[in-house]
Amino acid sequence: MRILLVEDEALTIMDLGDVLENGGYETVQCASAERALSILQTRPEICGLVTDVELSGRANGFELANSVAEARPELPILIVSGRAAPDPERMPPGARFVSRPCSGEDILEILRELMRR
Secondary structure (H helix, E strand, O other): OEEEEEOOOHHHHHHHHHHHHHOOOEEEEEOEHHHHHHHHHHOOOEEEEEEEOOOEOOOOHHHHHHHHHHHOOOOOEEEEEOOOOOOOOOOOOOOEEEEOOOOHHHHHHHHHHHHOO
């Protein structure tokens, strides 16, 4: 199963990518919402999205999540942030929010729950 991981902090994306890959997922990684949307258009095999809120580029993780939910409503979406608060008004239906600090294993477990739906 291939997951799109969107995070603009290099160490964070490397660490979380390792955790997800050790947990049995392949990851496709990028740092911006714009790049993530481009990847999703050309990679139909991607079956989940994990995104930070603060990203490189113009759009943030909430905007990315909403765009993805419109384009691929069946795709599980997990939004992670240590700075932004969960905002029900900005969350697409079915998406989950995780506040940092949390471990990569916490994120992996929540992703697995979302993937079982």
